[in-house]
Amino acid sequence: MNAVLFMKNISKSFPGVKALDNVSIDIRAGEVHALVGENGAGKSTLMKILAGLYHADSGEIILEGKPVKFHRTVDALEHGVAMVHQELMPVMEMTVMENIYLGREPVAKIGGLVNRKKMLEDTKKLLAEFHLEVNPRTKMKELSVAQMQLVEIAKAVSRYAKIIIMDEPTSAITQKESDHLFEQIRKLTKNGVAIIYISHKMEEIFDISDRITVLRDGTKISENRKEDVTVNSLIKDMVGREMNMMFPESLSEPGETYFTVKNFCVDHLLYDVGFSVKRGEILGIAGLMGAGRTELVESIFGMHKISRGTIEKDGKTILVGKPLDAIKNGIAMLPEDRKLTGLNLIASVKDNMSIVSLSDYTKFGLVDRRKEKNACAEMVRKLNVKTPGLSQIVESLSGGNQQKVVIAKWLLTNSDVIILDDPTRGIDVNAKYEIYTVIRELARQGKAIIMISSEMPEIIGMCDRAVVMCEGRITGTLNRDELTQERIMRFASGITQ
Amino acid sequence: MNNSLSKKNTLSISKFGIYIAFAAVFIIISIATPNFLTGANMMTVLRQISFNGMVALGMTFIIITGGIDLSAGAMLCLAGLVSAHYSVSGAADESPILLAILAGVGVAALFGLINGLLIAKGKLPAFIVTMGIMTIIRGISLVYSDGRPITNLNDSYKAIGQGFVGVIPTPVVIFIVLIVLSVIVLHYSKFGRHVYAVGGNNRAAVAAGINADRVRILAYVIGGVICGIAGVALTSRLNAASPQAADGYELDAIAAAVIGGCSLSGGRGNVLGTIIGALLIGVIGNGLDILNVSSYYQQIVKGCIIVIAVFLDRKNNSEV
Numbered sequence: 001m002n003a004v005l006f007m008k009n010i011s012k013s014f015p016g017v018k019a020l021d022n023v024s025i026d027i028r029a030g031e032v033h034a035l036v037g038e039n040g041a042g043k044s045t046l047m048k049i050l051a052g053l054y055h056a057d058s059g060e061i062i063l064e065g066k067p068v069k070f071h072r073t074v075d076a077l078e079h080g081v082a083m084v085h086q087e088l089m090p091v092m093e094m095t096v097m098e099n100i101y102l103g104r105e106p107v108a109k110i111g112g113l114v115n116r117k118k119m120l121e122d123t124k125k126l127l128a129e130f131h132l133e134v135n136p137r138t139k140m141k142e143l144s145v146a147q148m149q150l151v152e153i154a155k156a157v158s159r160y161a162k163i164i165i166m167d168e169p170t171s172a173i174t175q176k177e178s179d180h181l182f183e184q185i186r187k188l189t190k191n192g193v194a195i196i197y198i199s200h201k202m203e204e205i206f207d208i209s210d211r212i213t214v215l216r217d218g219t220k221i222s223e224n225r226k227e228d229v230t231v232n233s234l235i236k237d238m239v240g241r242e243m244n245m246m247f248p249e250s251l252s253e254p255g256e257t258y259f260t261v262k263n264f265c266v267d268h269l270l271y272d273v274g275f276s277v278k279r280g281e282i283l284g285i286a287g288l289m290g291a292g293r294t295e296l297v298e299s300i301f302g303m304h305k306i307s308r309g310t311i312e313k314d315g316k317t318i319l320v321g322k323p324l325d326a327i328k329n330g331i332a333m334l335p336e337d338r339k340l341t342g343l344n345l346i347a348s349v350k351d352n353m354s355i356v357s358l359s360d361y362t363k364f365g366l367v368d369r370r371k372e373k374n375a376c377a378e379m380v381r382k383l384n385v386k387t388p389g390l391s392q393i394v395e396s397l398s399g400g401n402q403q404k405v406v407i408a409k410w411l412l413t414n415s416d417v418i419i420l421d422d423p424t425r426g427i428d429v430n431a432k433y434e435i436y437t438v439i440r441e442l443a444r445q446g447k448a449i450i451m452i453s454s455e456m457p458e459i460i461g462m463c464d465r466a467v468v469m470c471e472g473r474i475t476g477t478l479n480r481d482e483l484t485q486e487r488i489m490r491f492a493s494g495i496t497q
Numbered sequence: 498m499n500n501s502l503s504k505k506n507t508l509s510i511s512k513f514g515i516y517i518a519f520a521a522v523f524i525i526i527s528i529a530t531p532n533f534l535t536g537a538n539m540m541t542v543l544r545q546i547s548f549n550g551m552v553a554l555g556m557t558f559i560i561i562t563g564g565i566d567l568s569a570g571a572m573l574c575l576a577g578l579v580s581a582h583y584s585v586s587g588a589a590d591e592s593p594i595l596l597a598i599l600a601g602v603g604v605a606a607l608f609g610l611i612n613g614l615l616i617a618k619g620k621l622p623a624f625i626v627t628m629g630i631m632t633i634i635r636g637i638s639l640v641y642s643d644g645r646p647i648t649n650l651n652d653s654y655k656a657i658g659q660g661f662v663g664v665i666p667t668p669v670v671i672f673i674v675l676i677v678l679s680v681i682v683l684h685y686s687k688f689g690r691h692v693y694a695v696g697g698n699n700r701a702a703v704a705a706g707i708n709a710d711r712v713r714i715l716a717y718v719i720g721g722v723i724c725g726i727a728g729v730a731l732t733s734r735l736n737a738a739s740p741q742a743a744d745g746y747e748l749d750a751i752a753a754a755v756i757g758g759c760s761l762s763g764g765r766g767n768v769l770g771t772i773i774g775a776l777l778i779g780v781i782g783n784g785l786d787i788l789n790v791s792s793y794y795q796q797i798v799k800g801c802i803i804v805i806a807v808f809l810d811r812k813n814n815s816e817v
Contacts, residue, residue, distance in 0.1 A: 323706050344693070346760075365686050365688065369685075
């Protein structure tokens with residue numbers, strides 16, 4: 001079979017990271033080509049280059065024998081390459097038909113007005129092909145996620161796309177809906193359309209794909225026909241990197257059980273999740289993106305309404321309805337996205353550090369600035385925060401130092417249950433090591449630590465025990481001596497036996 | 498690296514720009530007009546800007562939380578009418594002056610509370626809410642006064658706006674007291690930190706255990722109280738309360754705050770900047786008065802200053 005598309009020697013760097021290093025793939029007409037790998041392996045980056053969202057630093061794209069350059073998404077679309085994004089981007093307030101024909105509305109010959117009648121007829125025909133029983137005049141926001149997904153695919157088809165990229169299309173839809181999606185995919189490939197399929201779910205990869213390419217750390221590891229691989233060989237390819245990162249020695253032995261979460265349920269996000277942490281223990285929460293890890297810890301911290309669930313600390317049930325309740329009960333949480341929920345970027349290092357513990361320096365409503373300054377300066381020293389001064393605006397610090405400011409903020413509260421949501425995300429190796437050291441020290445002090453991480457070596461190197469999540473459930477618990485990347489990956493992919 | 502350096506430079510220029518601009522304007526007007534830089538005129542300027550300055554102080558709190566209050570002028574007007582109502586001389590039993598003041602301030606505080614509740618608890622956009630409240634208060638003012646000004650105020654009430662403490666006019670003294678209080682609350686209290694935290698990043702503030710709704714509501718109440726005080730002082734100064742009074746004061750206050758470095762997207766601003774902003778607007782107005790520039794042209798000048806200030810604000814934010 002002939003390839004319709006070659007991506008040759010594609011490299012792409014972001015500040016501080018080499019996202020793609022000399023990656024080449026070929027896509028054949030009528031095939032489903034699965035692209036798999038860990039979080040951050042470079043799958044999405046590669047596809048965004050193909051769709052014209054990013055520009056490669058080097059390498060070339062050859063489409064139907066001709067080299068092409070996509071500067072914008074429109075260029076890619078005009079050449080028949082369409083991408084259905086993981087986070088869908090429809091205009092929610094517009095109707096289904098307006099979304100499908102957005103930017104290329106059929107126009108009446110005279111007057112230049114939109115020919116709504118033609119738009120309606122065309123949309124009806126298109127939706128009928130997909131057996132999608134949706135009124136073209138319904139607003140996009142009234143559709144289910146799966147329906148939106150299918151509308152997006154229909155939109156791609158209506159553009160006569162030859163290559164459709166699907167980035168984790170089933171991450172938010174039910175089994176039945178994904179069966180329906182696969183039916184459409186098979187129909188498309190029969191007509192010669194090539195599908196590039198990004199997914200973390202092993203089962204569906206083996207169900208739908210013809211060939212499977214594995215990326216790891218920005219390089220291509222393997223490319224095989226489905227028949228030539230097994231789940232195990234694929235997982236090995238995905239995680240098989242050397243443990244090249246150093247972790248500080250453990251300083252503590254876990255004590256008695258201190259913090260327990262039971263039967264946590266959040267509608268459509270978490271299903272009966274529970275675990276417990278001991279004093280001085282570092283409990284890892286592993287899983288792939290979208291497994292519900294962040295939702296779980298945010299719920300514990302009172303940021304989401306739970307439909308069921310209890311928290312016990314030191315043998316007593318505590319009620320957490322909002323973050324303030326959690327803080328009062330000695331729970332701290334370093335959020336996943338420091339810019340979104342961790343920091344006031346336009347405020348100073350000091351103001352960020354002291355905001356939670358302000359009461360400790362406040363008398364009669366007034367802040368004792370010297371006391372506050374001393375406490376913050378101490379933290380800057382202890383955590384080795386590289387900043388010109390306490391009044392430096394946090395925005396101008398590097399990612400690692402920003403993260404240290406967030407850590408300092410919570411250390412100043414003297415909480416004894418510390419939740420860390422991906423504490424080393426986007427941070428350079430040195431700062432990572434320093435943060436690991438801080439975490440070890442906290443465990444030594446007898447604090448109970450819950451640490452989410454997307455990097456499996458980090459879970460293995462740091463945690464005394466780990467629970468693994470998949471699709472809102474805990475699929476496995478692994479003790480320190482059982483922690484291997486293969487086991488974590490199996491649980492994370494929802495393989496429970 | 499280069500990028501962050503140039504960012505810092507533009508930031509510091511616009512940070513000190515307002516002081517430089519004020520100094521330049523001050524010197525130019527001093528040279529251009531002989532009557533500007535005299536003790537008497539300085540006191541006049543200060544008294545003129547006191548009223549706008551007070552409203553701008555309250556506006557500073559509100560804008561730093563990421564909000565805005567378009568009903569400030571209307572609040573000021575209603576507070577004046579209510580307090581005037583209680584202090585008309587020759588009434589059968591002359592009410593104590595304190596009651597007149599409290600009634601005026603109280604009614605403005607109440608509307609500040611309503612603004613805050615609708616915005617924080619009702620999750621409604623501040624612009625729309627306060628615009629609606631502005632219209633409502635203007636209507637109430639007309640109904641309350643039957644469309645006519647309230648005049649003939651008693652003497653002790655008149656002293657609030659027309660008196661002097663030493664050589665300093667009473668409204669200026671009130672303004673200075675409010676400045677000191679604002680500095681303490683905004684820059685030295687825990688609540689002040691929360692104001693910045695909520696405006697800078699609401700999600701992070703909530704995650705840090707701050708009751709963001711309460712902070713917002715309190716900011717609007719503070720704005721209301723200050724408008725009430727300004728309303729009483731202005732009514733006393735003019736010796737009359739009119740249902741049309743203080744028209745457009747909210748815009749001058751917003752302008753002063755923004756010129757002084759408040760960011761309309763929240764989290765930035767300070768009391769000193771706002772005061773300089775109010776001074777700049779006042780000094781330019783006074784200078785143009787002395788130069789006999791028609792008030793029609795003055796409006797054009799004021800408008801230009803506001804646009805330039807907002808332009809700087811936007812430039813600042815887009816570069817960060």
